[in-house]
Amino acid sequence: MTAVDLEVDQLNSSVDALRRSLSNRLMYGVGKDAVAARPQDWLHAAALAVRDRLVARWMSTTRRQYEQDVKRVYYLSMEFLIGRTFTNALLALGIYEPMKEALAGVGVDMEALIDLEPDAALGNGGLGRLAACFLDSMATLGVPGFGYGIRYEYGMFRQQIVDGEQVETPDYWLRSGNPWEFPRPEIQYPVHFGGRTVQRDGHVEWVDTQHVNATAYDTVIPGFATSATNTLRLWSARAPEELDLSAFNQGDYQRAVETRNASENVSRLLYPDDSTMAGRELRLRQEYFFVSATMQDLIRRYLRTHSTFGRFSEKVAVHLNDTHPVLAIPELMRLLVDIHRVPWDKALAHVQQVFSYTNHTLMPEALETWDVELLSRMLPRHLEIIFDINAEFLRKASEGGAHDPEMIRRISLVDEYGQRRVRMAYLAIVASHKVNGVSKLHSQLMTRDIFSDFARLFPDRFTNVTNGITPRRWLAQASPSLAGLIDDAIGPRWRADLFELGALRKLRGDASFEEAFRAAKRSNKVRLAHRLAHHTGLTFDPDALFDMQVKRIHEYKRQLLNVLHVIVRYNRIRAEPQREWTPRVVLFAGKAASAYRMAKTIIKLINDVAAKVNHDPIVGDRLKVVFVPNYGVSLAELLIPAANLSEQISTAGTEASGTGNMKLALNGALTIGTLDGANIEICDSVGPEHIFIFGHTADQVDGLRSAGYRPRQFYEQNAELRMALDQIRTGFFSPGDPARFSDIFHTLVDWGDHYMVLADFAAFVEAQEAVDRRFVDVPSWTASAIENVAGMGMFSSDRAIAEYARDIWRVKPVELG
Numbered sequence: 001m002t003a004v005d006l007e008v009d010q011l012n013s014s015v016d017a018l019r020r021s022l023s024n025r026l027m028y029g030v031g032k033d034a035v036a037a038r039p040q041d042w043l044h045a046a047a048l049a050v051r052d053r054l055v056a057r058w059m060s061t062t063r064r065q066y067e068q069d070v071k072r073v074y075y076l077s078m079e080f081l082i083g084r085t086f087t088n089a090l091l092a093l094g095i096y097e098p099m100k101e102a103l104a105g106v107g108v109d110m111e112a113l114i115d116l117e118p119d120a121a122l123g124n125g126g127l128g129r130l131a132a133c134f135l136d137s138m139a140t141l142g143v144p145g146f147g148y149g150i151r152y153e154y155g156m157f158r159q160q161i162v163d164g165e166q167v168e169t170p171d172y173w174l175r176s177g178n179p180w181e182f183p184r185p186e187i188q189y190p191v192h193f194g195g196r197t198v199q200r201d202g203h204v205e206w207v208d209t210q211h212v213n214a215t216a217y218d219t220v221i222p223g224f225a226t227s228a229t230n231t232l233r234l235w236s237a238r239a240p241e242e243l244d245l246s247a248f249n250q251g252d253y254q255r256a257v258e259t260r261n262a263s264e265n266v267s268r269l270l271y272p273d274d275s276t277m278a279g280r281e282l283r284l285r286q287e288y289f290f291v292s293a294t295m296q297d298l299i300r301r302y303l304r305t306h307s308t309f310g311r312f313s314e315k316v317a318v319h320l321n322d323t324h325p326v327l328a329i330p331e332l333m334r335l336l337v338d339i340h341r342v343p344w345d346k347a348l349a350h351v352q353q354v355f356s357y358t359n360h361t362l363m364p365e366a367l368e369t370w371d372v373e374l375l376s377r378m379l380p381r382h383l384e385i386i387f388d389i390n391a392e393f394l395r396k397a398s399e400g401g402a403h404d405p406e407m408i409r410r411i412s413l414v415d416e417y418g419q420r421r422v423r424m425a426y427l428a429i430v431a432s433h434k435v436n437g438v439s440k441l442h443s444q445l446m447t448r449d450i451f452s453d454f455a456r457l458f459p460d461r462f463t464n465v466t467n468g469i470t471p472r473r474w475l476a477q478a479s480p481s482l483a484g485l486i487d488d489a490i491g492p493r494w495r496a497d498l499f500e501l502g503a504l505r506k507l508r509g510d511a512s513f514e515e516a517f518r519a520a521k522r523s524n525k526v527r528l529a530h531r532l533a534h535h536t537g538l539t540f541d542p543d544a545l546f547d548m549q550v551k552r553i554h555e556y557k558r559q560l561l562n563v564l565h566v567i568v569r570y571n572r573i574r575a576e577p578q579r580e581w582t583p584r585v586v587l588f589a590g591k592a593a594s595a596y597r598m599a600k601t602i603i604k605l606i607n608d609v610a611a612k613v614n615h616d617p618i619v620g621d622r623l624k625v626v627f628v629p630n631y632g633v634s635l636a637e638l639l640i641p642a643a644n645l646s647e648q649i650s651t652a653g654t655e656a657s658g659t660g661n662m663k664l665a666l667n668g669a670l671t672i673g674t675l676d677g678a679n680i681e682i683c684d685s686v687g688p689e690h691i692f693i694f695g696h697t698a699d700q701v702d703g704l705r706s707a708g709y710r711p712r713q714f715y716e717q718n719a720e721l722r723m724a725l726d727q728i729r730t731g732f733f734s735p736g737d738p739a740r741f742s743d744i745f746h747t748l749v750d751w752g753d754h755y756m757v758l759a760d761f762a763a764f765v766e767a768q769e770a771v772d773r774r775f776v777d778v779p780s781w782t783a784s785a786i787e788n789v790a791g792m793g794m795f796s797s798d799r800a801i802a803e804y805a806r807d808i809w810r811v812k813p814v815e816l817g
């Protein structure tokens with residue numbers, strides 16, 4: 001490599017320069033004549049023009065990082081739920097308006113282009129979106145970091161609702177190409193599977209393996225209002241050149257090609273499950289595939305500027321977003337010990353200093369374990385390493401006083417009850433220097449319940465970092481009307497320091513600000529109503545209360561509790577149609593995992609209830625129910641700014657944090673919620689008079705459960721609840737198929753109601769009545785909505801990343817000079 005200074009065009013961002021870039025990129029980048037260009041081509045050209053303007057920043061950030069020999073963070077995640085990039089990049093560069101003008105100059109409407117961009121939906125829900133918000137904040141804060149994951153060809157499935165039921169269609173998001181990524185075919189690592197281990201000269205060799213190559217695709221992640229950038233590097237599988245040459249030589253060309261295709265399946269699709277997919281061999285291959293490539297890449301980068309591993313842990317931090325990337329631990333051990341011949345003890349010490357792990361769930365069924373037998377077939381060397389780490393850990397634990405054989409069995413990395421399985425979370429804890437939960441409550445319960453033995457063994461290892469969201473996407477981009485109003489009131493600095501929003505409190509009682517605030521919310525409701533009218537054929541009153549539950553469909557999130565309230569409200573309106581009712585539009589959105597029967601039945605119930613309610617002439621505008629299909633990042637950006645009420649009603653102790661709750665409050669919705677996850681901290685921040693808290697606390701849930709919870713008592717004692725449940729059971733909402741929802745009834749009434757829907761029902765309905773009363777008191781509701789926005793400072797992902805950088809990764813921002 002030579003270091004000549006290249007002569008390149010300096011790209012400024014005036015309207016003229018942008019227009020020139022657009023023309024150049026359309027012609028030389030897309031290869032289209034303006035007369036033949038479709039909107040899709042213009043979007044591509046515009047994306048390239050924007051990307052060009054990011055590249056100079058990217059290169060100078062990378063150079064600075066090398067010069068300063070900074071410590072880098074490797075953020076490993078199976079999922080990055082990015083959404084669209086175009087608007088985000090324009091806002092980060094501060095060129096939204098000039099680009100709009102430049103496009104108008106060539107006769108193109110930018111707003112129409114924006115909707116053509118497919119979402120990069122490489123994630124299921126909260127966990128993947130968190131990773132995307134974190135990348136944005138790392139870049140904005142200048143934290144030298146990389147996101148590492150898989151470049152799935154098929155992202156999260158598209159959800160259609162046909163006859164009220166979820167129908168999944170594949171999301172081939174790369175159909176029109178991806179202008180944001182740079183393919184790096186020269187960056188390629190072999191990833192091995194299978195084979196066996198042999199001892200040679202005192203070292204272990206892993207032999208007789210098959211391999212697939214991992215090749216890199218890089219995306220620039222721009223920081224907001226800084227020239228700092230970061231990189232998201234996603235791996236794609238490529239069959240090795242020589243694969244199945246024998247079949248080829250025997251003239252079986254077709255079989256040779258088929259084998260190549262099969263070996264590339266590893267990066268084909270995202271598993272559409274929002275918890276764990278343990279048990280599926282291809283899933284395990286995916287997990288190993290991306291962490292192996294990442295560990296090889298990280299070592300290569302480290303060795304470019306260091307000749308020994310002596311300073312490894314000063315220069316590298318590896319973060320595990322949940323347990324999916326935990327195989328990075330034995331993989332790094334293998335590379336250090338077997339390949340680079342670092343002594344075992346030194347290697348393990350490095351590993352323990354570089355790794356950290358975030359736990360995302362307390363639900364035992366969602367904690368990943370892998371069958372020892374499967375591991376021994378697919379990754380025999382890694383299994384040996386895990387056993388060795390385990391032996392050493394158990395030896396130290398018993399030296400430290402853990403003599404009780406029952407305790408040893410409990411904490412072992414290998415679950416010996418029944419079929420032997422490796423407990424991935426335990427491996428992550430033992431090999432990391434920090435383990436965090438994602439809200440105060442979750443971190444407490446994590447150390448009290450699922451990891452209590454480890455918390456006693458390693459008291460300093462456990463910590464909390466409450467999740468956050470990026471205000472750039474979730475306020476500035478999603479709600480230009482509210483963002484503009486806030487800018488006028490307190491200036492634009494909140495985008496980079498969300499605590500600035502606290503200044504909104506001084507506008508308390510300012511009638512013109514409150515009026516403008518209501519107008520901004522109303523315009524977002526009109527925007528949504530307009531889109532919904534388009535595909536439902538219904539009209540929505542923008543002055544009705546927009547009540548929103550948007551998130552994955554899951555029993556623990558309790559969409560059923562919400563539906564029960566809707567049914568009771570419907571029955572009440574029909575019983576007393578002449579009364580004054582606070583008009584409501586109840587909106588649901590969310591995907592069900594494709595194999596999750598109950599979640600799919602819940603979607604069908606919501607749609608059947610909607611059909612009944614929306615077409616009942618007695619009800620009219622007093623109640624409307626909508627299930628909006630295909631929830632994803634772009635739909636969230638449309639829905640969330642239009643909400644008045646945010647439904648965060650999980651059974652206390654089940655939602656680790658939630659981030660939807662933060663997005664909605666930031667957009668001026670009031671929360672109705674349980675004391676669960678980050679709801680508790682939201683309540684502390686905004687004040688209990690500006691939030692509707694109801695239901696059993698986590699401790700009360702435990703108490704009820706151990707005292708013997710009897711849901712049928714609630715059914716028998718509450719007449720309105722009984723009527724609603726009987727309507728569900730007897731086909732009131734499904735006259736053509738009366739037994740359709742009988743499982744829902746039995747789950748709640750007869751089969752234990754694991755998520756305690758019935759126990760919280762009465763309190764929920766009461767809280768909803770309080771919501772109605774507050775909403776009609778317009779000044780009071782507006783004041784609370786403003787308090788919610790003002791109190792969101794600590795829920796910025798910038799705050800979360802600053803905590804990770806300081807307390808867990810111990811990294812400093814790059815100096816840009």
Ligand SMILES: *Cc1c(COP(=O)(O)O)cnc(C)c1O
Pocket residue numbers: 081124125126127129550551552631632633636657658659660661663
């Ligand atoms: C924020 C977000 C989530 C997480 O929502 P929760 O309410 O916290 O479960 C899921 N999906 C998308 C698309 C999101 O933007």
